[in-house]
């Protein structure tokens with residue numbers, strides 16, 4: 001499929017008349033063909049108008065039709081074949097195996113949401129039948145279901161150009177909920193975005209859906225994104241990226257005459273706590289495993305282990321030695337964009353220059369656009385005194401905080417901002433210490449894991465990829481897993497509506513065969 005550099009507005013392709021820009025080959029910094037042209041305010045307006053026009057039809061598509069559409073998107077992405085992978089490798093600098101895996105995750109995610117839609121449980125149908133004889137007052141007939149919130153603006157992430165981008169988790173969950181999507185392509189991978197966008201556009205057509213169900217807009221800067229979030233027809237926003245970008249979108253959404261929710265996944269340093277018995281027994285092994293997780297994808301994961309907490313002693317020394325030895329052998333790897341590489345180098349330089357920080361190890365030096373891994377240490381006192389030490393350095397850099405005792409580890413955790421994940425490395429003898437930390441971790445993070453690292457998020461029903469601010473803008477939700485659909489739904493109650501006017505999900509005959517909550521009890525279809 002030829003990449004044209006056009007915006008996809010409903011069923012049409014339209015060359016923008018805004019600023020022209022090119023994708024950059026991540027490995028070399030060289031511009032790639034073709035030239036892309038940013039959308040104009042008129043393009044944003046048209047995409048939003050089409051999305052609004054499609055909304056009532058799309059949100060009432062049958063569960064089966066909507067599920068088939070999601071599967072058609074998955075098939076269309078696979079049908080792009082190797083061309084998608086090759087373009088994505090060039091634009092992101094990520095290796096083939098990683099991107100093939102990410103494509104599998106993207107397609108799997110769409111299929112999971114197809115199954116969620118078919119199941120219908122997300123509608124959360126509830127029926128409280130009327131009680132006309134109730135004293136002192138009769139009870140009305142009340143029924144509830146979840147409906148789609150409206151058109152959703154999706155901002156793709158630079159670091160997951162497939163699974164968190166144009167047809168990634170935000171788009172899949174919004175479409176599953178019944179929301180049209182207007183996606184804003186990340187300027188770091190516009191070609192990849194166009195290819196995937198065309199696959200979604202083709203699936204919309206193939207399934208006979210209104211064209212406004214999906215549009216894709218291009219921009220090298222921020223004006224299109226700002227206009228999109230300000231558009232009165234947009235009802236919610238999904239975003240993965242920097243704290244600065246996420247907060248700017250939250251502010252833009254809050255400043256609207258009608259504010260809307262922004263689901264932004266932003267920054268996280270993902271504390272890893274090494275408990276004493278585990279450190280003593282296998283500190284070196286954990287150190288080697290840590291070096292692998294830290295440098296995966298050149299460290300460009302928001303789940304990257306950026307902070308290690310442990311009590312001083314021989315166990316920690318063994319961990320440091322093994323992790324440092326492993327890191328010094330690790331090749332530098334191409335980073336996603338020159339800007340992200342520059343930000344990483346600045347973050348590492350600031351740590352190197354901090355008098356309270358010791359540089360323990362650096363990975364092998366690389367080329368101009370390659371990130372060189374870095375491991376640092378500091379004391380708990382220094383960490384607690386200097387807020388900058390808790391800031392995310394996006395890339396393969398991590399800071400070990402040497403603590404005098406477990407109480408200090410707890411104090412450091414109490415001081416951290418909200419995080420996506422926390423990991424505990426423990427043996428059975430550490431259970432009591434872990435039990436004391438769990439309430440703190442539950443307050444601070446979205447996912448607590450044991451004897452592992454947070455990189456590589458499983459897409460499933462029990463996954464939370466979220467966390468209190470600033471890990472995300474709203475810690476009550478997740479951007480990965482089936483629960484993500486709830487970000488784009490809202491409940492509506494129907495009081496005393498005649499059967500003929502009720503949605504199928506709530507009719508007495510239960511034609512959709514849903515599990516429902518009837519008078520407070522969960523009832524199987526047909527029971």
Ligand SMILES: NC(=O)C1=CN([C@@H]2O[C@H](COP(=O)(O)OP(=O)(O)OC[C@H]3O[C@@H](n4cnc5c(N)ncnc54)[C@H](O)[C@@H]3O)[C@@H](O)[C@H]2O)C=CC1
Pocket residue numbers: 155156157158159184185186187220221222223225226240241242243244245246248249265266267268301302339340343344394
């Ligand atoms: N925590 C995470 O998951 C990630 C964090 N990052 C961090 O973000 C930095 C920059 O990476 P990017 O991917 O370029 O993130 P970014 O936040 O700068 O951009 C993400 C998207 O939001 C848009 N955007 C940014 N600011 C905006 C604004 N004020 N108004 C409207 N739209 C706006 C951009 O055009 C882009 O499409 C990295 O160096 C890293 O620190 C990047 C990727 C993932």
Ligand SMILES: O=C(O)CCC(=O)C(=O)O
Pocket residue numbers: 157159160164240300301302303454455456457458465
């Ligand atoms: O670790 C993962 O699989 C996902 C990480 C992520 O969501 C991100 O880096 O933005």
